[in-house]
Amino acid sequence: MVGIHMAEALQVPYFRSFPMPMTRTRSFPHPFATPNHPKGRLYNDMTYVLFDHAVWRAIASRTNSFRRSTLGLPSTTYEKLEVWKIPYLYSFSPHIVPSPLDWLDWIHCTGYWFLDNPQTGWAPDAALKAFIEAPDSRPIVYIGFGSIIVSDPFEIIRVIVESVLLSNVRAIVSQGWSSRLHDKKQQEGANEATKKEAGAKKEGNQEEDILKKYPDTIFSVQSVPHDWLFPKIRAVVHHGGAGTTAAGLRAGRPTIIKPFFADQFFWGERVEEMGLGRCIKQLTVENLSAALRVVSTDENMLRVANQVGHKIRQETGVETAIQCIYRDLELAKARTMSSIQKTAKTNYVTSTSKKDGEDDQDWTLIEDAMSGSISPGSWKPAD
Known part of the structure; x- marks a missing residue:
């Protein structure tokens, strides 16, 4: 959760990796919201919207405090971070979780990353x-x-x-x-x-x-x-x-x-x-x-x-991940710079009208949650 903000402070490309799917899709629900029985594509899609906004709501205040006091960055919002543009390297097998058709081109399922023989001194008794x-x-x-x-x-x-x-x-x-x-x-x-x-x-x-x-x-x-x-x-x-x-x-x-x-x-x-x-x-x-x-x-x-x-x-998960990093390096940096520019522009425009210590985060979050705008375009129900 902190990496994206550190990337902005350093102005470097930023990737995310996880061993379970966290990117919004209608193909299956968020792994933390798996129901006892399938509930359909609409439910699947909504679990990601709710999870992401709930997490951001919980960490927004401390995150923005960390940005200001430690990183020297202005406050931001979930939408300004453009999380949907972040390239993902998912370290699980596409044979177990095939990439959904509604994932964007920079969301990669690379295959597992195995560390063979990590305990080199181990021997069975x-x-x-x-x-x-x-x-x-x-x-x-x-x-x-x-x-x-x-x-x-x-x-x-x-x-x-x-x-x-x-x-x-x-x-x-x-x-x-x-x-x-x-x-x-x-x-x-x-x-x-x-x-x-x-x-x-x-x-x-x-x-x-x-x-x-x-x-x-x-x-x-x-x-x-x-x-x-x-x-x-x-x-x-x-x-x-x-x-x-x-x-x-x-x-x-x-x-x-x-x-x-x-x-x-x-x-x-x-x-x-x-x-x-x-x-x-x-x-x-x-x-x-x-x-x-x-x-x-x-x-x-x-x-x-x-x-x-x-x-x-037969998979080569680590090698595939490295290739994806090189392929999407410029895209990752462009997202970082775009987020910086959006945050800086918004803070400049609003700084003269805000009182000292006032933060528009709560208002922005409510607006985002109502519109569901955490990915390009407006959220729409499943077909």
Whole structure:
């Protein structure tokens, strides 16, 4: 959110990049406003208008204060920034989210940006290798929900264990979510620190105890590189973060997503729509075990996932992004200079009629919201 203002202060070209779509379109809703059921092109379009104006409304006052006091720039408005002209470099695969036809020419879907082998000193321990290579016909799945903080980590472990046992699979379980909760508990006030730490330790021991009850079926890890593990297993279960989703799809693995918030619902629905896996909104033994049986036995789903994975592995996302930067460099700088000129001109015209400290931001924002003018031309309902 700050980059655009710093670009104006430096008068340099400005690009934006994100691992999820944030540009207005009628093809699908804003990732933070994914409904339970499709609501149509009009709804999709409006989610971007509302989200952008809500965010600007929340940050406008502090942003303009930062511009004046730190960057030495006059106040601005959302419309004067000409956000719709900013070139975007979206770091996800066009095979997963094809570029909508209503995106402008400087909105690029480049393909994923993978950092291969980031943990160069990492090597699997003997126990993990033995678990993967064990002569067991049951397929192996990975289950991990990243750094999500949950209220009851023991309940999640219980659901996972029971679901795995019911599904005739083996599982490598990453417990990142519960350790984050324990860390949070241990940072509370000094008077409660001892009690909270003891409670976290007890809860942690309960989780380890239930996992260790089935050593031939469940293997617990704190973390493991996805690019190493995913190609060696049958399917992945996770929270639907953009990076984990990309890693699983690149490996050609059927995917189960249990979204918790934000864009995770968007990726979960995308995976299910493409026939690459399942999206389960409620984490229950019934839902998870049913999804595990599907991803571990459906050969057609595995075939489709492998085909998509092959396409993703052929992409050159980083190189494509670099080419797009060179192609749109002058356009990006022109937007920066146009925004500077509009802001300077407006402030010059209004400076003689405004009282000291008065800011026209609120009035401009209301006018913009009513007209929906955040892209070229007036907003119109879907056909």
